[in-house]
Amino acid sequence: MLKKSDPEIYSALQGEIRKQRETINLIPSENIVSRNVLKLAGSIFTNKYAEGYPGERYYGGCKFVDIVEEIAIRRACKLFNSEHANVQPHSGSQANMAAYFSVLKPGDKILGMNISSGGHLTHGVKVNFSGILYKSVFYDVDRETELIDYEKVREIALKEKPKMIVCGSSSYSRIIDFKKFSEIAREVNAYLLADIAHIAGFVITGLHPSPVPYAEFVTSTTHKTLRGPRGGLILCKKEFKEKIDKTIIPGIQGGPLVHIIAAKAVAFKEAMNKEFKKYQKQILKNSKRLCKCLQERGYRIVSGGTDTHLMVIDLRNKKITGLEAQLILEKVGIITNKNVIPFDPLPPTITSGIRIGPVAITSRGMKEKDMEKIAEWIDESLTNRENEKILKDIAKKVRRFASEFPIYAD
Numbered sequence: 001m002l003k004k005s006d007p008e009i010y011s012a013l014q015g016e017i018r019k020q021r022e023t024i025n026l027i028p029s030e031n032i033v034s035r036n037v038l039k040l041a042g043s044i045f046t047n048k049y050a051e052g053y054p055g056e057r058y059y060g061g062c063k064f065v066d067i068v069e070e071i072a073i074r075r076a077c078k079l080f081n082s083e084h085a086n087v088q089p090h091s092g093s094q095a096n097m098a099a100y101f102s103v104l105k106p107g108d109k110i111l112g113m114n115i116s117s118g119g120h121l122t123h124g125v126k127v128n129f130s131g132i133l134y135k136s137v138f139y140d141v142d143r144e145t146e147l148i149d150y151e152k153v154r155e156i157a158l159k160e161k162p163k164m165i166v167c168g169s170s171s172y173s174r175i176i177d178f179k180k181f182s183e184i185a186r187e188v189n190a191y192l193l194a195d196i197a198h199i200a201g202f203v204i205t206g207l208h209p210s211p212v213p214y215a216e217f218v219t220s221t222t223h224k225t226l227r228g229p230r231g232g233l234i235l236c237k238k239e240f241k242e243k244i245d246k247t248i249i250p251g252i253q254g255g256p257l258v259h260i261i262a263a264k265a266v267a268f269k270e271a272m273n274k275e276f277k278k279y280q281k282q283i284l285k286n287s288k289r290l291c292k293c294l295q296e297r298g299y300r301i302v303s304g305g306t307d308t309h310l311m312v313i314d315l316r317n318k319k320i321t322g323l324e325a326q327l328i329l330e331k332v333g334i335i336t337n338k339n340v341i342p343f344d345p346l347p348p349t350i351t352s353g354i355r356i357g358p359v360a361i362t363s364r365g366m367k368e369k370d371m372e373k374i375a376e377w378i379d380e381s382l383t384n385r386e387n388e389k390i391l392k393d394i395a396k397k398v399r400r401f402a403s404e405f406p407i408y409a410d
């Protein structure tokens with residue numbers, strides 16, 4: 001049907017399906033959802049308006065929508081052991097926006113992680129609403145160890161007296177000590193926002209400490225290690241329930257994406273499963289193996305390793321920029337993204353590093369031995385980047401290999 005009525009979009013969709021199936025996706029913020037999650041995300045719930053919350057909507061006809069949202073909230077609270085969950089944010093950025101708006105006023109000060117150390121745009125970057133509306137100050141990782149220096153964070157917090165401290169990251173590969181962050185926040189009388197967008201899957205399976213007992217607000221995306229549909233989530237203590245809910249609607253959103261909330265509910269149930277914990281453990285095994293194989297080939301990994309699903313490779317000793325590496329690897333069918341390294345001398349459009357992680361490929365069933373192959377292909381491609389014949393040869397091997405691990409498209 002679509003093929004006939006809209007051949008341009010049909011063809012782009014077919015292209016995307018083929019690409020996802022035939023490439024090795026190492027972007028650590030992406031994943032592959034289950035067939036059921038995909039089904040709900042494309043379901044008839046998309047037809048429904050449901051401004052408000054279960055039992056108190058601005059629209060009629062919300063009987064089934066209420067069931068779905070109530071289940072999603074209940075499951076999120078159970079999974080994360082949280083007093084309250086708001087499952088309506090359209091994205092991780094909107095979840096963060098709601099956390100800020102609920103207790104801060106424009107002009108208040110926030111202390112977040114510098115983007116080059118691993119922070120996200122919404123943690124106070126000048127070109128983002130968070131840096132435009134609030135006075136943002138930053139902490140970095142330590143120059144030597146490339147780890148968070150909690151004493152330094154404390155010093156900055158004591159000097160700057162922020163109203164909110166933001167922890168959590170997009171490219172920091174080590175365990176984050178949320179308890180220490182909360183002690184610092186208490187000391188300076190600041191709210192603590194823990195953004196677990198990347199590590200949510202580990203948090204619910206006990207493979208990373210949870211911030212829920214410590215932070216007033218915990219935000220997340222649902223589409224990364226959590227393996228749900230694209231979207232956001234806010235967890236908070238009961239005392240902030242009303243503030244958070246009101247900030248989402250009527251504050252910053254209108255109608256929720258009910259089809260996505262339904263898909264989130266399904267993903268939350270899947271995440272309660274034993275299989276999900278096995279999957280998270282396998283991500284860690286794959287990540288550590290990939291890291292080791294790259295280090296053996298002379299690649300410098302920021303902070304010297306990884307405790308999570310991701311790592312940033314500092315490519316300076318290989319005399320190639322992050323952008324160049326991303327483009328070369330894409331040529332052979334290995335999808336990565338350029339990423340700044342701590343104190344990067346190059347701008348974010350070029351960068352000295354790439355960020356990789358085996359989240360999506362672990363969902364496809366790849367194991368440690370496959371990481372060895374992938375590290376070898378990465379190294380061969382970057383080393384022989386001027387040699388089109390070698391690159392074509394690797395591309396053929398990558399295509400054949402990736403195709404052995406199926407992806408459902410409907």
Ligand code: PLP
Pocket residue numbers: 029090091092093094096120122168169170195196197198221231232
């Ligand atoms: N927070 C962190 C730590 C992230 O890594 C991301 C996305 O990469 C977000 C928030 C924003 O999520 P979204 O892209 O859904 O707005």
